[in-house]
Amino acid sequence: xxxxxxxxxxxxxxxxxxxxxxxxxxxxxxxxxxxxxxxxxxxxxxxxxxxxxxxxxxxxxxxxxxxxxxxxxxxxxxxxxxxxxxxxxxxxxxxxxxxxxxxxxxxxxxxxxxxxxxxxxxxxxxxxxxxxxxxxxxxxxxxxxxxxxxxxxxxxxxxxxxxxxxxxxx
Numbered sequence: 530x531x532x533x534x535x536x537x538x539x540x541x542x543x544x545x546x547x548x549x550x551x552x553x554x555x556x557x558x559x560x561x562x563x564x565x566x567x568x569x570x571x572x573x574x575x576x577x578x579x580x581x582x583x584x585x586x587x588x589x590x591x592x593x594x595x596x597x598x599x600x601x602x603x604x605x606x607x608x609x610x611x612x613x614x615x616x617x618x619x620x621x622x623x624x625x626x627x628x629x630x631x632x633x634x635x636x637x638x639x640x641x642x643x644x645x646x647x648x649x650x651x652x653x654x655x656x657x658x659x660x661x662x663x664x665x666x667x668x669x670x671x672x673x674x675x676x677x678x679x680x681x682x683x684x685x686x687x688x689x690x691x692x693x694x695x696x697x698x699x
Contacts, residue, residue, distance in 0.1 A: 534546060534690065534693045534694075535576060535693065535694045535695070535696045536579075536685065536688075536689065536693060536694070536695050536696065537695075537696045537698055538552055538554070538675045538695055538696070538697050538698065539552075539697075539698050539699070540552075540553075540554050540558060540559055540572075540699075541553075543675065543677050543681070543685070543695075545684075545685045545688045545689070546688050547684075547688055548681065548684050548685065548688070550677045550678060550681035550684075550685075551664075551668070551677065551678070551681075552664070552675055552676060552677040553664055553665075553668050553669070553670050553671060553675075553676050553677075554572040554670065554671060554673075554674070554675055554676075554697070555569075555570045555571045555572040555670055555671050555672060555673040555674065556570040556670035556671070556672065557569055557570035557571040557673075558571060558572070559571065559572050559573075559574050559697065559699050560572065560573055560574065561573075561574055562574055562575045565646075565647075565655055565656045565673075566654060566655065566656060567609065567611055567654050567655070567656050567657060569656070569673070570670075570672055570673055571673055572659070572671070572673050572674065572675060572697055573646055573656065573659065573673075573697065574697050574698065574699055575646075575696070575697060576694040576695070576696045576697075577644035577645045577646050577659065577694060577695050577697065578644070578645035578692060578693070578694050579596060579642050579644065579645070579661070579689055579693055579694065579695055580596065580597065580643065580645060580691070581596050581597040581598065581599060581642070581643065582594050582596045582597070582598050582599070582640065582641065582642050582686055583598075583599050583600075583601050583605075583631060583638070583640070583641040583642075583643075584598065584599075584600060584601060584639065584640050584641075585600075585601045585632070585638065585639040585640075586600045586601070588636070588639045589639060589640070589679075592640065592683055592686045592687075593683075593686065593687045594686040594687065594689060595689065595690045595691060596642070596686070596689060596690075596691060597691075601631050601632055601638065601641070602632065603622075603632040604621055604622045604632075605619060605620075605621070605622065605630075605631040605632060606619070606620045606621070606622045606624050606628040606629060606630050606631060607619055607620065607628060607629045607631060607643075607657065607658045608620045608624065608626060608627070608628045608657065609627050609628060609629055609657040609658055610626040610627035610628065611653035611654040611657075612626065612653070613626040613627075616651055616653050616657060617647050617648055617651045617656075617657035617658065618651070619631075629658050635665070636663055636679075637662055637663050637664075637665060637676070638660075638662055638663070639663050639679065640662060640663055640679065640682050640683070640686070641660045641661070641662045642660060642661040642662070642682075642686070642689075642695075643658075643659070643660055644659045644660060644661060644674075644675070644695055645694070646659035647659070656673060658672075658673075658674070659673055659674055660674045660675075661674065661675050661676070661677075661682070661685075661695060662674055662675075662676050662682075663676060663677070663678070663679045663682060664676035664677055664678055675695065675697065
């Protein structure tokens with residue numbers, strides 16, 4: 530089995546084998562993983578496994594990636610309600626509890642790589658929906674995710690292999 534590789538992100542740069550780009554993180558900056566809480570707007574420090582990629586098929590071609598790929602549909606969401614048994618999981622819409630819609634008009638979720646944060650096991654209230662996704666055109670901070678431009682994210686996806694991790698560094 531080949532050695533797993535780690536891709537790196539700081540508050541301003543993301544790097545992968547063969548490339549690097551500007552990035553942004555949460556509006557509250559970076560935070561120690563054990564201090565991360567739902568809604569704090571911070572990006573947790575640590576190594577988070579990249580397991581799959583979601584992409585919006587009406588806006589771009591299927592990305593070239595060795596990760597499992599799932600086309601986003603209008604009925605896809607991600608639960609961010611700590612009281613739900615589906616907390617920090619993909620859910621089908623409509624969904625009665627608090628959630629994010631994955632089919633967004635602003636383009637930020639045209640490509641999404643859920644990072645392996647708080648998912649094995651899921652601990653209610655420790656944070657949800659920590660993604661690697663497309664940055665806003667004005668490079669505004671995220672709600673706790675890591676974001677870069679679409680072309681750089683596509684290049685990163687061509688380099689990533691199953692089990693590779695994104696290391697968020699201070």
